[in-house]
Amino acid sequence: MTETAANVPVAGVAMTAIGVAVIRARESRREDRLYDDPFAKNFVEAARAGFDAERWARLETLADQFYEGRTLGVRLVDDRFREAIDHGCRQIVLLGAGLDTRAFRMDLPRDIRIFEIDLPELFAFKEPVLARAGADPTCHRRVIAQDLREDWGKTLVNNGFRPDQPTCWVDEGSLGYLPLEENRRVVLTLTELSAPGSRFGVGRFAVDTTSGPYPELRRLVSGDAEPPRPAGGLGDDVAEWLEAIGWNTEFHSWNDMVAPLGRPTAPLDPGTGNIAAVRR
Numbered sequence: 001m002t003e004t005a006a007n008v009p010v011a012g013v014a015m016t017a018i019g020v021a022v023i024r025a026r027e028s029r030r031e032d033r034l035y036d037d038p039f040a041k042n043f044v045e046a047a048r049a050g051f052d053a054e055r056w057a058r059l060e061t062l063a064d065q066f067y068e069g070r071t072l073g074v075r076l077v078d079d080r081f082r083e084a085i086d087h088g089c090r091q092i093v094l095l096g097a098g099l100d101t102r103a104f105r106m107d108l109p110r111d112i113r114i115f116e117i118d119l120p121e122l123f124a125f126k127e128p129v130l131a132r133a134g135a136d137p138t139c140h141r142r143v144i145a146q147d148l149r150e151d152w153g154k155t156l157v158n159n160g161f162r163p164d165q166p167t168c169w170v171d172e173g174s175l176g177y178l179p180l181e182e183n184r185r186v187v188l189t190l191t192e193l194s195a196p197g198s199r200f201g202v203g204r205f206a207v208d209t210t211s212g213p214y215p216e217l218r219r220l221v222s223g224d225a226e227p228p229r230p231a232g233g234l235g236d237d238v239a240e241w242l243e244a245i246g247w248n249t250e251f252h253s254w255n256d257m258v259a260p261l262g263r264p265t266a267p268l269d270p271g272t273g274n275i276a277a278v279r280r
Contacts, residue, residue, distance in 0.1 A: 003075050007125040008050025011223035013177050014061075014122040017098030018047045020070060020172075022063040027071045034075040034261060037102045042133045046125070058220060065213040068265055072258050074273075077172060078106065083201050084168035085112065091167040093156065094118065095148060095186065096174020099126055103137040112139040115161055117152055118174075120145040148174065149182055153189040166197035166279075173203075176223075176233060183234050184241075191245050191279070198279040200247065202238050205254075239275050247277035 009015045022248065025040035026035050048056055081092065081102060088111055094100055097116035102108070114137070116123075123145045142159050168192050175183050190200065209215075211262045235241065239249045253273040258265060 007128065008122075009121050009125055010046050010050050010055065011221065012121070013096075013117075013174070013221060014098075014125075015118050015221060016217075017118075017122060017126075018043065019059055019063045019066070020074075021047070021099045022060060023067050023070050024074060026063075026067065027074070033070065033265075035078055035105075035195065037101055037105055039104060039130065039133055039135055040099070042108070042129050043099045043126070046129045055220070058216070062213055062217055062220065067203045072263060072265065073172065074260065075261060076257055077170060078102070078244075080170070080199075080201060081106065081108070081168065084201065087166075087199070088197055089166045089168040089199060091115070091162065091165055093161070093167055093169050093190070095169060095190075098122065098172070098174075100172075101130075101135070103139055103141040104130075106138075108139040110139055113160070114139055114141050115156060115159065116141065117144040117146060117148065117156070119147060148178065148186050153193055156193070161193070163193045164195050166195050167193070167199075169194070169198065169200040171201070180233065180235055187234065187242075191247070194246075194279040196279055198280075200242075200276040200277045202234055202242070202277065203273075204238075204251070204275055220234055226229045242275070242277050246280050248280055249275050249277045251275055 009018070021040045021043040024035075024037040025044050027035065028037050028040055051059065084092065085108070091114075092112065093115045095117055097118045099122075100116065103114045103116075108114070123143055127143070144152060144155055144159060146155050161167075167190075175186060178186070187200075193199075209218075238249065242249050251273060253270050254268045255270065255273075257273065
């Protein structure tokens with residue numbers, strides 16, 4: 001087995017990043033693509049070597065099932081990056097960065113500082129792939145190989161993060177794998193580290209995690225062991241809770257956010273969308 005294959009996360013939460021890379025690679029091949037991620041195909045090619053044929057086929061099937069919504073979500077976060085920068089955020093922290101490549105592909109200004117936080121096993125796979133691809137970030141990029149259940153805030157500060165400067169905090173789904181208490185601990189930490197004007201977004205999605213592709217996703221993550229029970233998220237009262245701990249919030253429906261992108265998609269419940277929060 002090659003070193004690359006040995007480092008591929010074939011189970012656990014880190015594995016979900018490979019599925020998202022499959023989605024980004026597929027989107028990047030489209031002539032009408034919403035974004036272009038030239039490194040997604042490198043991750044997909046490197047990851048395939050670590051999976052047996054049956055498990056890889058299951059991963060690709062899941063990626064197909066999540067493709068429509070997830071690829072729109074990637075573009076919306078791209079737009080959130082640009083909006084935050086336009087509003088004065090010069091720091092961006094990715095909570096559960098996965099195989100994100102925005103530091104490389106979005107032509108961000110040199111003075112922007114991106115901090116990527118994720119599990120050590122994720123970066124053990126990611127960094128060698130980027131190095132072989134000759135990827136060079138356009139902005140400052142710092143990797144924080146740490147579990148969000150640990151004291152990541154202290155490590156972040158020790159790696160050059162400035163709590164006195166406005167920050168854009170980005171979560172693309174990692175917090176969904178933590179129970180409510182641990183989720184709120186993460187948000188309390190980032191709140192303490194947020195200067196006025198900092199930005200954070202929380203998804204509000206009414207989905208049945210016991211049906212559709214979700215049980216299969218949990219089986220793959222658990223390595224086909226007994227799947228864990230769905231995590232608790234941030235709770236139904238998340239908007240009120242964020243307001244209470246120092247954020248101003250505004251809800252944006254999914255239908256309204258994706259309409260300008262011109263990508264045909266089935267409309268969702270009006271209560272589905274994103275809670276945009278700005279630190280007071």
